[in-house]
Amino acid sequence: MPARHFLTAARASHAVYGSIIVLAVITGLDEASATPRESLVTIVGLAVAVALSQINADAIGSTFRAARPLKREEWLEVSANVVFGFAAALVPAIFFVLAAVGVLSLGHAFSIAEWTGVAVIWVYVFAATRAAGLRLFQSLAWSVALTACGVGIVEAKLLAHPSV
16 A cells, blocks of 8 residues: 555544644643653543544544445544554653653653654654655755644743753
């Protein structure tokens, strides 16, 4: 299956949305009071909640557009789209698993998870710009510009907690 058919607009949208939601929560967690386990459970729980809300929204929207119940193939497409969002949202959780087993400090887990969330968003934006046919330089410029909102979330957290 070609990459452009595997990575669809809906899948990329779900992945970016899930990543931004989890990134916002990660930056809001307090390193001083959250344990690695609490952080991990929060991220996984949030990813599940986002996935369930995306299934609901996609099913309702698709049913309205089709004016009929969804067929099996359509449910499979909705599910595949949501899996992309769920998987992208879970990427930062890896670092809290590493902190829980003592491989990383909690502070490092937070920092790496935040920037990994930004990187996931950038990858999807870059892939979208390339799929749109933009030249490499244009794709890089657009992906940096559109990822700025993710960086803004991280920077706002750093402004709120300058000693971190």
